[in-house]
Amino acid sequence: MNTTSAAVAGAVTFLWLGMVLAISFLEAPLKFRAPGVTIQIGLGIGRMVFRALNLVETALAVIVVAAVATATPSTAVVTLTAITLAVLAGQLAVVRPRLNRRFDTVLAGEDPARHRSRAHLYYVALELVKVLSLLTLGCAVLAR
Template sequence: MTNSPDAVSVEVVRSHAGLRAVAVLPWLPTLWLGMILAISFVEAPLKFQAPGITIPLGLGIGRLVFTALNIVEIALALATVVTLLIARRTSAVHESRAGGLTWSLVATVGVLLLKVVWVRPLLNARSDVIVAGGDPGPSLLHSAYVVLECLQVAALIVVIVFAVRLLLDAARAHALTARDTNSSPTADAAPRDREETTR
């Protein structure tokens, strides 16, 4: 198989498991991206505009929602990593595309870990103080979280682009393999054999 990213190998998919993995791969980060956009950039800012909402109540709801989101993000990250490993082990995918997908996925997971391990606990501690009636003072934590979310969105878009390219390569190579199989000498010999038999 050539290492050129523009060349499509006729041996991209070696097994049905590999083909299914490549087919599923773009959907996992797409779902992940959609959840971040819906919750972080739509639900979170609109929540405090609801009639009768208070800051402690909004913070309590936000804490529950973002905790659930982070759990789902971790599950989707694990599912994406496992699917990529299956695709790479059972399919002769372009190493350049698979490498790009791998590194962009590493960046995405790295940002997720920063959010879950570093920023979220600090934000939860601030919300505890506010809910208890205290004043934790000014902080840049919310701004840091927004920056990390934007970085994660950008990284996920790159992951999706590479995953779609892998899928297109796999589909193209699968079609080439099927065409070569149908036009092989053994496939051409069968009709001739049947014709000779009828004579």
């Protein structure tokens, strides 16, 4: 990859990684421990935060793809970019709609303990894969 494309792809990849780590693995679990935050309030906040995160992630993904596409990337960079995009697409197209339906039922007053959903676990598993792919992609892009 040329220097400019590598710098842009690396910077954006690590920015994206930092956002995912900060929101998914720090903010999300901590908000439920704050005094006075009920499950309904926490879910309402979470829905807004993750909607914003996913919009920003989509924009960052477009920038990474553009930077990679304008260079001569290695097979590893192309593969890692594809994995990262596939994970994000899976979260947005498959898991988020399920989570939104679940949030709607809980926000409408259903006891969350009454009916457990695995959608949250799938989202977290995909977040872990995304973190690993972003970390590896960032390193691969900057290694040239």
